[in-house]
Amino acid sequence: MNQKYLKNLIFYQMTGIDARITNPDQRLTQDIEKWAESLSNIYSNLTKPLLDIYMFGRKLSEILGLMGPVYVIAWYFVCGLIIKLLSPSFGALIAEQQRREGKFRADHFSIVNNSEEIAFYRGHDWENNRVDKSLMSLTKHISSVLWRRLYMGTIDNFLVKYGATMVAYGILALPVFGSRSDTYLQKIGDDTGNITRDYIKNSSYLINMAKAIGKLVVSYKDMQSLAGYTSLISDTYKVLDDLDVQKYERSCVKPLPIMRGVFKEKDLIKFKNVPIVSPNGDVLIERLNLKLIPGMHTVIRGPNGCGKSSLFRTLGELWPLFGGVVTKPNIKKMSYIPQRPYLPYGSFRDQLIYPDLVPTKTDEELEEILKSVSFDYFIKDRGGFDKIEDWNDTLSGGQKQKIALSRILYHKPLFAILDECTSNVSIEVEKKAYEKYIEEGITLITVTHRESLIKYHQYALIMDGNGNWEFTAL
Numbered sequence: 001m002n003q004k005y006l007k008n009l010i011f012y013q014m015t016g017i018d019a020r021i022t023n024p025d026q027r028l029t030q031d032i033e034k035w036a037e038s039l040s041n042i043y044s045n046l047t048k049p050l051l052d053i054y055m056f057g058r059k060l061s062e063i064l065g066l067m068g069p070v071y072v073i074a075w076y077f078v079c080g081l082i083i084k085l086l087s088p089s090f091g092a093l094i095a096e097q098q099r100r101e102g103k104f105r106a107d108h109f110s111i112v113n114n115s116e117e118i119a120f121y122r123g124h125d126w127e128n129n130r131v132d133k134s135l136m137s138l139t140k141h142i143s144s145v146l147w148r149r150l151y152m153g154t155i156d157n158f159l160v161k162y163g164a165t166m167v168a169y170g171i172l173a174l175p176v177f178g179s180r181s182d183t184y185l186q187k188i189g190d191d192t193g194n195i196t197r198d199y200i201k202n203s204s205y206l207i208n209m210a211k212a213i214g215k216l217v218v219s220y221k222d223m224q225s226l227a228g229y230t231s232l233i234s235d236t237y238k239v240l241d242d243l244d245v246q247k248y249e250r251s252c253v254k255p256l257p258i259m260r261g262v263f264k265e266k267d268l269i270k271f272k273n274v275p276i277v278s279p280n281g282d283v284l285i286e287r288l289n290l291k292l293i294p295g296m297h298t299v300i301r302g303p304n305g306c307g308k309s310s311l312f313r314t315l316g317e318l319w320p321l322f323g324g325v326v327t328k329p330n331i332k333k334m335s336y337i338p339q340r341p342y343l344p345y346g347s348f349r350d351q352l353i354y355p356d357l358v359p360t361k362t363d364e365e366l367e368e369i370l371k372s373v374s375f376d377y378f379i380k381d382r383g384g385f386d387k388i389e390d391w392n393d394t395l396s397g398g399q400k401q402k403i404a405l406s407r408i409l410y411h412k413p414l415f416a417i418l419d420e421c422t423s424n425v426s427i428e429v430e431k432k433a434y435e436k437y438i439e440e441g442i443t444l445i446t447v448t449h450r451e452s453l454i455k456y457h458q459y460a461l462i463m464d465g466n467g468n469w470e471f472t473a474l
């Protein structure tokens with residue numbers, strides 16, 4: 001399942017485009033663990049009782065005839081039917097419990113992720129209220145499940161223990177009072193000692209067999225738990241398979257158009273009659289026509305929400321392509337730097353070479369790269385390239401952006417898409433980085449509101465926020 005989730009862009013599309021699963025982390029960790037635990041419980045709760053039923057049933061039938069074990073099994077069959085009729089659907093209840101646990105966990109996860117912002121806003125009361133609501137909803141559900149388990153437990157015990165005892169006494173009396181009593185009494189010679197010995201033997205077999213059948217009957221709870229976890233896992237599998245063939249589900253105001261777009265590979269970027277459509281079905285641009293060959297440094301401008309980043313989401317195949325033809329270089333020849341760069345847990349070197357696993361440049365070369373964004377001093381200050389830290393938590397916004405700017409010089413792509421990624425660095429650093437990019441032959445596509453960046457570009461794509469766009473030379 002991990003492999004399916006991390007295949008291509010499915011991990012992004014699962015929450016970014018599709019809306020069926022909101023907590024994939026819980027589905028891929030806790031739910032699978034519980035499913036496996038539940039499955040192993042079923043195995044141990046089924047195999048031993050089945051063996052016991054067979055063994056003790058055989059022994060019992062030697063003295064009581066076949067009808068002895070058949071009566072016991074028939075009684076438990078009736079019990080099973082009654083329990084099935086009365087029992088609530090524990091499978092669905094378990095699945096719902098998992099969903100609520102996922103929501104509770106996600107709320108805590110969001111506090112960990114945004115603790116600094118929440119602390120500055122003094123948002124603890126608000127967060128407390130939100131977490132409390134999820135906790136209340138979870139505990140309410142769990143207590144209702146426990147109540148149902150309690151009353152079902154009482155019914156189970158009544159039927160499986162007391163009812164079974166009464167049936168058992170009837171069965172134990174069969175040799176002496178049953179239809180074949182004459183044959184039995186003749187065989188053992190009417191000796192009360194023998195009758196008592198058989199009675200004790202039979203009651204011991206019967207108790208063991210009854211226990212085994214009882215365990216089997218009440219294991220319906222385990223079955224239902226397993227069914228609940230299985231339904232969660234199979235839902236997740238279905239969504240993963242759908243996403244793999246680009247089948248998305250989301251409640252949209254307007255129906256999504258059919259995906260008819262085509263991607264082609266070439267060392268340029270070209271949009272031919274391409275609509276830019278959000279996953280909600282909002283058409284941000286009806287038809288975009290644009291051709292950028294290497295060397296055409298282009299700035300993209302427009303009001304907030306006009307679709308600047310969405311253009312790159314479509315170009316990067318994160319969002320579905322609903323029409324037209326997009327021509328672009330191989331993904332390895334393109335780099336995208338967002339406003340808030342991603343810094344994975346790892347060494348300082350890992351931050352610079354991400355997503356490469358092994359560096360293709362020496363530490364000296366990496367230091368040279370850092371010089372281009374005035375960040376080389378940092379390596380000595382913070383313990384060298386091998387220092388492992390949670391850089392996301394310990395670096396300032398500007399320092400994170402300097403790492404992202406350095407990454408471009410490490411990867412040296414044909415096209416670099418810079419999405420407001422210099423907003424926290426000084427104009428001097430921005431100048432050094434941009435001049436170096438141009439010197440290295442990297443074609444820049446920049447989204448910015450900063451006037452200071454315009455001079456590095458020769459073309460502009462301007463969007464007005466109403467679906468209109470214009471591509472001009474500067």
Ligand SMILES: Nc1ncnc2c1ncn2[C@@H]1O[C@H](COP(=O)(O)OP(=O)(O)OP(=O)(O)O)[C@@H](O)[C@H]1O
Binds near residue numbers: 280284303305311
């Ligand atoms: N995952 C998403 N699902 C649905 N709609 C989205 C999603 N992401 C963005 N949008 C919508 O698409 C529109 C364009 O968003 P986009 O991020 O491209 O704006 P932008 O031009 O980059 O804005 P800004 O300058 O503020 O960064 C917005 O109306 C936004 O609400």
